[in-house]
Amino acid sequence: MTAQNVAVAAAGAKAAALAFERVTCAFAGKTPGERYTAVADTSLVVEAGQFVSVVGPTGCGKSTLLNVAAGLLAPSSGQALVDGKPLAGINARAGYMFQTEALMPWRNALDNVTAGLEFRGVARADAVRRAHEWLARVGLAGFENRYPHQLSGGMRKRVSLAQMLILDPEILLMDEPFSALDIQTRQLMENELLDLWSADRKSVLFITHDLEEAISLSDRVVVLSAGPATHPIGEFTIDLPRPRDVAEIRMLPRFVELHEAIWHVLKSEVLKGYAQGKR
Amino acid sequence: MRRASADSRLSRTQLALAHVAILGVVFVVWYGLTTPGLVSEAYANKIAFFFGRPLQVVRVVFDWFTSGKIYPHLAITLWETVLAFAAGSVLGLAVGLWLALTPTASAIAEPYITAMNAMPRVILAPIFAVWFGLGVLSKVALGVTLVFFIVFFNVYQGVKEVSPVVLANARMLGASRRQLLRSIYLPSATSWVFSSLHTSVGMAFVGAVVGEYLGSAKGVGYLILQAEGVFDINTVIAGIFVLTVFALLLDFIVTRIERRLLVWRPRTAETEAL
Numbered sequence A: 001m002t003a004q005n006v007a008v009a010a011a012g013a014k015a016a017a018l019a020f021e022r023v024t025c026a027f028a029g030k031t032p033g034e035r036y037t038a039v040a041d042t043s044l045v046v047e048a049g050q051f052v053s054v055v056g057p058t059g060c061g062k063s064t065l066l067n068v069a070a071g072l073l074a075p076s077s078g079q080a081l082v083d084g085k086p087l088a089g090i091n092a093r094a095g096y097m098f099q100t101e102a103l104m105p106w107r108n109a110l111d112n113v114t115a116g117l118e119f120r121g122v123a124r125a126d127a128v129r130r131a132h133e134w135l136a137r138v139g140l141a142g143f144e145n146r147y148p149h150q151l152s153g154g155m156r157k158r159v160s161l162a163q164m165l166i167l168d169p170e171i172l173l174m175d176e177p178f179s180a181l182d183i184q185t186r187q188l189m190e191n192e193l194l195d196l197w198s199a200d201r202k203s204v205l206f207i208t209h210d211l212e213e214a215i216s217l218s219d220r221v222v223v224l225s226a227g228p229a230t231h232p233i234g235e236f237t238i239d240l241p242r243p244r245d246v247a248e249i250r251m252l253p254r255f256v257e258l259h260e261a262i263w264h265v266l267k268s269e270v271l272k273g274y275a276q277g278k279r
Numbered sequence B: 001m002r003r004a005s006a007d008s009r010l011s012r013t014q015l016a017l018a019h020v021a022i023l024g025v026v027f028v029v030w031y032g033l034t035t036p037g038l039v040s041e042a043y044a045n046k047i048a049f050f051f052g053r054p055l056q057v058v059r060v061v062f063d064w065f066t067s068g069k070i071y072p073h074l075a076i077t078l079w080e081t082v083l084a085f086a087a088g089s090v091l092g093l094a095v096g097l098w099l100a101l102t103p104t105a106s107a108i109a110e111p112y113i114t115a116m117n118a119m120p121r122v123i124l125a126p127i128f129a130v131w132f133g134l135g136v137l138s139k140v141a142l143g144v145t146l147v148f149f150i151v152f153f154n155v156y157q158g159v160k161e162v163s164p165v166v167l168a169n170a171r172m173l174g175a176s177r178r179q180l181l182r183s184i185y186l187p188s189a190t191s192w193v194f195s196s197l198h199t200s201v202g203m204a205f206v207g208a209v210v211g212e213y214l215g216s217a218k219g220v221g222y223l224i225l226q227a228e229g230v231f232d233i234n235t236v237i238a239g240i241f242v243l244t245v246f247a248l249l250l251d252f253i254v255t256r257i258e259r260r261l262l263v264w265r266p267r268t269a270e271t272e273a274l
Helices: A003-011 A062-070 A109-119 A124-137 A153-165 A183-200 A211-217 A253-278 B002-007 B012-034 B041-051 B054-067 B070-101 B103-118 B121-132 B136-160 B164-172 B177-195 B197-213 B220-229 B233-261 B268-272
Strands: A018-028 A035-046 A051-055 A077-082 A094-097 A171-175 A203-208 A220-224 A232-237
Touching: A018 A062, A035 A051, A035 A062, A035 A203, A035 A232, A051 A211, A062 A094, A062 A171, A062 A203, A094 A153, A094 B164, A109 A124, A109 A153, A109 B177, A124 A153, A153 A183, A183 A211, A203 A211, A211 A220, A211 A253, A220 A253, A232 A253, B012 B041, B012 B054, B041 B233, B054 B233, B070 B103, B070 B136, B070 B177, B070 B197, B070 B220, B070 B233, B103 B136, B121 B136, B121 B197, B136 B177, B136 B197, B164 B177, B177 B197, B177 B233, B197 B220, B197 B233, B220 B233
Parallel strands: A051 A203, A051 A220, A094 A171, A171 A203
Antiparallel strands: A018 A035, A018 A077, A220 A232
């Protein structure tokens, strides 16, 4: 164990559910020799049972960070630690909810939800029974036989949620999961997510560009700088009471205070990202 | 035909009447031009020599089916079609999956695949006759060369176009390499195969008939070849007629199967109908 590992382990009573240790991700550019550094020297900790949101301007490498945590992408340097152990290969303890459509279009809702259990060799009857339970929990009882194209965007997100949660992952990785939804559906889904989360307090790393969403859901909000070479530039503890209603909590004075404080840090980065996008 | 019925302002019965009317007009004109009366007998006979006489064509078809003479030939042609389709599809699926998933192999094979696809493969029929004899096998071989490339290119495309997010999601759900092949690549590829079902079944049929025509002892293509040898134009046209009806029947069956198997696909017609 390196000195750093010890430091990270000592920070919490037990090892953090998920930790990034000086993670850098560089990609080969268009011309040989050119490199694009998406994420630079990022350290970040998600304690067990904590809901952590990461906000940053668009295109700042938020998804890259999540892919490292999922084990889909190996960092150029540094490492991701899961329960204090370095991650190699796919992160089997994590569930991943993608920003875009990730359901198998040739499977109906039920078979999409059973997929993970199927891959793990769970008996079909058992898998089907549990999938029925989960579809009911996300409010989709009766839609088992619908194919993804026959469901609305919100319903597809619910199926994705059930598909992930049926495997009972310890860590939830969520990449702007609700960004494609309209505002009403979005708030409903956020409340449902909070309900499901408060039932068994999983560790969550939630990526979003929506600051209000981040504050209303999280225990902690981490602000990333604009890319390239993204790194955390601020961290805020959200001391709002739980249980929360995402629509109502936005009215609290404390919410507005936090929003102002975080926006103050985020604003210059958003402008920087915008300027780069224009160039 | 399906699109026409969706877009046109005619009712279904009107449309059916129009279809039948066209057929009727063709028959009447054909009959009139090949029967002495409207045209002189010499002309009628000359035209009949090239186009046959409708009533005699109908009689040949009627005789074929009542005497049962056509059935073994039809059975052979159908059998060749089915075999060519099955073998070509399995081969195309296997090679397509393999090449799409191993970039090195696909890079090496690419010029040869392109060359073989560009080659007019009907020309292989005589070679297949030498290799496999005049029986079923040489026709199946010809059909396979035709079906294989259709299926192959569709599978290749299907694998390449698997959504990376769906793939990453399956990996996060714990799919092993083999499970990815079975649950992601194969369904995606087969959906592309099914969408090319009409073309590939049609090609298998073409392979069978052309193979028979170029040398055989049985099959509808053989019947046509024989009749042509003695200038029996009525039988040739009767053969063509039977083949056409048969092809329509195959197409109808394929449409039914396709609808069954691709329920998960959003049908473009659903949106076009608006």
